Amino acid sequence: MMEEDDNLIAMKGVWKKYGKLEVLREFNLMASKGQKLVILGPSGSGKSTVLRILMTLEGIDSGEVKIDGESLWTMNQNGIEAAADDAHLHRIRAKVGMVFQGFNLFPHMNALRNITEAMIHVLGVPKSEARERAMALLDEVGLAGRAEAYPWQLSGGQRQRVAIARALALRPKIMLFDEITSALDPELVGEVLNVLRKLARETDITMLIVTHHMSFAKEIADRVVFMDHGEILEDGRPEDVMKNPAHERTRKFLGTVLENV
Amino acid sequence: MIFDWRFALQILPELMRALLVTVQATLAGFAIALVLGMAWALLRRSKSVTFSRTVFWFVEFIRSTPLLVQVYFMFFALPEYGLKLSPLATGVAALGLHYSAYLSEVFRAGIEAVPRGQWEAARALNMSRYRTWTRVILPQAIPPVTPVLGNYLIAMFKDTPMLAAITVMELLQSAKLIGAQTFRYMEPLTLVGLLFLLVSLMSSFIIRRLENKFNTV
Numbered sequence: 001m002m003e004e005d006d007n008l009i010a011m012k013g014v015w016k017k018y019g020k021l022e023v024l025r026e027f028n029l030m031a032s033k034g035q036k037l038v039i040l041g042p043s044g045s046g047k048s049t050v051l052r053i054l055m056t057l058e059g060i061d062s063g064e065v066k067i068d069g070e071s072l073w074t075m076n077q078n079g080i081e082a083a084a085d086d087a088h089l090h091r092i093r094a095k096v097g098m099v100f101q102g103f104n105l106f107p108h109m110n111a112l113r114n115i116t117e118a119m120i121h122v123l124g125v126p127k128s129e130a131r132e133r134a135m136a137l138l139d140e141v142g143l144a145g146r147a148e149a150y151p152w153q154l155s156g157g158q159r160q161r162v163a164i165a166r167a168l169a170l171r172p173k174i175m176l177f178d179e180i181t182s183a184l185d186p187e188l189v190g191e192v193l194n195v196l197r198k199l200a201r202e203t204d205i206t207m208l209i210v211t212h213h214m215s216f217a218k219e220i221a222d223r224v225v226f227m228d229h230g231e232i233l234e235d236g237r238p239e240d241v242m243k244n245p246a247h248e249r250t251r252k253f254l255g256t257v258l259e260n261v
Numbered sequence: 262m263i264f265d266w267r268f269a270l271q272i273l274p275e276l277m278r279a280l281l282v283t284v285q286a287t288l289a290g291f292a293i294a295l296v297l298g299m300a301w302a303l304l305r306r307s308k309s310v311t312f313s314r315t316v317f318w319f320v321e322f323i324r325s326t327p328l329l330v331q332v333y334f335m336f337f338a339l340p341e342y343g344l345k346l347s348p349l350a351t352g353v354a355a356l357g358l359h360y361s362a363y364l365s366e367v368f369r370a371g372i373e374a375v376p377r378g379q380w381e382a383a384r385a386l387n388m389s390r391y392r393t394w395t396r397v398i399l400p401q402a403i404p405p406v407t408p409v410l411g412n413y414l415i416a417m418f419k420d421t422p423m424l425a426a427i428t429v430m431e432l433l434q435s436a437k438l439i440g441a442q443t444f445r446y447m448e449p450l451t452l453v454g455l456l457f458l459l460v461s462l463m464s465s466f467i468i469r470r471l472e473n474k475f476n477t478v
Contacts, residue, residue, distance in 0.1 A: 057381050086390075093387045104382035108400050117396060118386035170386065 007066075008033045008174060008206050009054065014063030016049055016230070023049045025230040027063070031223075033173070034204040038217040038238070041227035042253055047210045050227075051176040054208070055098045056089055067092050068173065094122075097167035098176040101183050103159045105151040111138065111162045112147040115169045123170060130169075137165040141195050157188030164195055175199070177209040189213070196220060214257055218242060226250045269448040272439050276449065279435035280456050286353050286431060287418045293357025294417070295410075298364025302372060303394075305365070324362035329423050331355050336427040352424035352431075360417050367409050371402035404475050411468035415461050432456060 009031040016024035023046045031037050039047045052058040053065060056072065065072040074081050075088040084092075105114050115134035119125045125133070138144050141161040151159055160180055167175060177196065181189045193216050200207060200220045211217055217224060217238060224241040226234035228249050234241045245251050301320050307313045323331070332355045336348065346354065375398050383393040422433035430438075436449035 055381075055385050057384060090387060090389075093384070096385075098381075098385040100378060100381065100385075102376075102378050104376075104378035106379065106382070106397055106401075118388055121392050121396070122387045122389075167385070 006032055008035075008068055009208075010064070010066040011050070011053070012064045012066075014053070014065060015061045016046070016053065016058065017061050023230050024053075024060075027230060027232070029225070029232065031206055031208065033206055035223055036200045036207045036209070036221050037223045037225060038209045038211060038221035039225050039227060040211075040214075040217065040241075040253070040257075045227040046230040047227050048178050051098065051178050051208060051210060054174070055096055055176055056093055057098075068095055094170065095173045096176065097170055097172035097174070098178065099160070099163050099167050099180045101179040103151070103156070103163045103183070105159055105163055105166070107151050110148050110150050111143065111154070114151070114162055115166045118166070119169050134165070134169060137169055138162070140168075140198075141165045142191070155188060156184045157191045160184065160192045161195055164192075164199075168199075172205065174206045174208070177207065177211070179210050179212070181211065181213065212257060214242065214254070226253070228253070264451070265445070265448055268443075268445060269452060272449055273452065275439065276432065276435055276452050276456065279430055279432045280460070282349070282429070283418070283421045283431040284460070286349065286356065286421055286424060286429065287414070289353045290356030290360065291414050291417055293354065294360035294364050294413075297357060297361030299368050301361060301365035302368035305369065306372075320362045320365055323359060324366075328355065328359045328420055329426060331359055332423055332427055348424070348427045348429045352421075352427060352429045356417055356420065356424075359420075360413060363413055364410065367406050367413070368402070371406040372398060374405065375401045407475060408468055408472040411464065411471060415464050415468075418460065418464070419457060 007030040009029065011027055011029045014024050014027040015022070016027070027046070027050070029050065039050065041047045049058060053060055054067065054072075059073065070092055071084075072089075072092060073084050075084045076082075105111075106117070109117060112131065112134050115137060116127070116130040119130040119133065120127055135144070135147060138147055141164055143158060143161055143165070146154060146158060146162075149158075151162070154162065164180075180196075181192050184192065193213065196207075196209070196216075197220060199205065209217070209220070221238045224234070224236065224238045225232050226241055226245065226247075233247045234245050234250050241250070242254060245254065301316055304316045305313045305320070307316070332352060335346075335355050336351045339345075339351075379397055379401065380393065383397045388397065421431050424431050425434035425437065428434065432453045436446075436453045439449040440446040
């Protein structure tokens with residue numbers, strides 16, 4: 001029990017199927033506070049699904065998911081295990097933030113409002129304070145001058161930086177990054193990764209990062225997990241996983257990815 | 262028989278009064294159609310399959326039966342069950358109900374066109390269902406379908422003569438009455454046609470302006 005409570009994230013024996021396709025098979029993943037965890041793996045390996053489950057964007061078929069010691073899909077109701085209600089999910093979701101491959105900024109709001117919207121209406125931060133905090137966050141991600149810009153007026157890299165600021169604004173303990181540079185032109189990748197570097201260096205937010213950038217993974221991660229077919233094949237320090245993988249499949253994957261770099 | 266311009270001018274004020282009733286009925290009916298149409302669209306997304314099916318068939322039923330039948334039904338059949346409204350109120354309610362079936366499809370299309378990522382972002386930001394709808398989904402779903410809504414407004418306007426069947430003093434009824442009293446139908450009916458044309462053209466113009474506005478954004 002003690003060990004479990006130390007883990008901010010605990011996924012145990014999780015099965016996830018889309019029809020007949022088994023996306024996660026008896027999947028286990030623990031992550032402790034402050035960890036910078038990079039998840040690698042070929043497409044279709046279930047990496048994104050792991051993040052999407054943690055963000056409650058997807059349910060699970062069986063198994064257990066705990067965030068900060070609390071079960072995600074069930075709750076204790078007078079000693080009886082019951083299905084999680086909205087209030088329960090709301091409370092747990094407050095600990096998690098997510099940044100998407102496709103940005104998913106609100107197109108009808110400018111950068112500032114994208115950030116303040118949930119701060120004001122979910123956290124209940126007073127408007128003026130939310131504005132101040134949002135401006136500070138925009139400054140952090142290097143977009144101090146673009147507060148009034150709408151998403152369509154921003155480059156992909158800028159949009160993704162606004163999206164990161166938007167997620168950070170809710171002060172989550174866990175941040176999930178789902179291939180956040182995959183939709184970007186190559187020359188815009190650097191500015192987004194720089195924001196992640198800074199975040200990893202300066203905060204104790206637990207970060208789960210799905211990415212294809214090997215050198216970046218090596219640099220930022222204190223732990224790397226390699227997934228294939230819904231299972232974890234490698235789990236360890238970045239240099240170990242990348243230099244001496246235990247499985248042939250990992251070697252193959254690393255080979256193809258490294259060739260492409 | 263030649264077109265009598267003096268007579269036409271003489272009956273114009275009366276027809277203008279009828280036009281006012283027609284426009285009022287259209288606007289009130291459309292307001293009802295907007296509210297009910299949105300309600301159907303939202304209710305059809307209910308998690309309960311039985312419930313959403315029921316709404317679906319109800320909407321399908323309204324859409325697939327003639328407006329005139331519905332107008333008659335509400336005017337002649339409902340009072341037998343104690344629901345008695347004035348002809349105008351009945352007509353407005355029938356127009357609103359009938360068109361709500363069409364508008365619910367328009368709203369549904371608009372809602373479904375909002376990318377899934379918007380829902381996911383709202384959830385990731387821990388927004389409540391209510392706020393997700395009012396701040397994220399509907400503000401993106403409605404503007405693109407505004408021109409279609411406008412077209413239905415014009416269609417509804419052109420359907421108001423149906424209300425003549427239940428004695429509402431709209432344009433057609435008024436023209437019929439003038440005809441019955443003076444035995445001249447040419448002038449009042451021509452004017453009715455022209456008035457419909459005029460209002461429809463003006464509305465189309467406004468809608469096209471709206472369309473352009475949303476295309477540029």
